[in-house]
Amino acid sequence: ESCQLVGGLATPSIDVCSQGEDNTCEAFIMEDCDYKGTAVLEETSVTDSHSCQELLETIGFAYHAVYFTYSSKSHTCTFYDSAEMDCASLSGPVLPKYDTCIGGASSTAAPTTAAPTTTAAPTTAAPTTAAPTTAAPTTAAPT
Numbered sequence: 737e738s739c740q741l742v743g744g745l746a747t748p749s750i751d752v753c754s755q756g757e758d759n760t761c762e763a764f765i766m767e768d769c770d771y772k773g774t775a776v777l778e779e780t781s782v783t784d785s786h787s788c789q790e791l792l793e794t795i796g797f798a799y800h801a802v803y804f805t806y807s808s809k810s811h812t813c814t815f816y817d818s819a820e821m822d823c824a825s826l827s828g829p830v831l832p833k834y835d836t837c838i839g840g841a842s843s844t845a846a847p848t849t850a851a852p853t854t855t856a857a858p859t860t861a862a863p864t865t866a867a868p869t870t871a872a873p874t875t876a877a878p879t
Contacts, residue, residue, distance in 0.1 A: 742785040743769070743805035745819065746793035750786055761837035764828035766821065773818030776801050780812050788813035 744750065753762070776799040782788045785806035792804040792815055801815035828834065 740809045741805055741807050743771075743803060744789060745803060746789065746796055750789055759829045759831055761832060764826055764834060764837060766823040766826055768824035769821040770823075771803070771805065771816055771818075772820040772822065773803060773816035775814050776817050777815040778812055779814075780810070782806065782811065782813035784808070 742750065744753065779788075779791070782791060785808070788804050788806035791813060792801060796802065796804075796815055799815050800817050803816040803819040805814045805816070806812070807814075826834065
């Protein structure tokens, strides 16, 4: 009955995430989550979580979707316009300590709101241009 509801971003793939290293910060899994984004698509003809994720990667932009969930119980693929969520529980390895993964040093329970870690979008700087330089050709006087 575990993992009846799987969710994530379009990338990395579920397979890459499930093959993650044990005893790393990436091994923590948020559970029993209430998704705060607006459901922008619900599709019941999707066969599994991999197909749902691939669908998000392929057409999610058309719905402004950034996050998916797939229910293996109802075979429903849902797209959300936000990855924000409130989660009731967290599972993961004993080490590293969760507080070190989120940058905190407290010994209290993990926060209930978390969004998946994503890489930052590439930044681009405006191109710099300089006025072209021209020099008069140099010629030697005929002798």
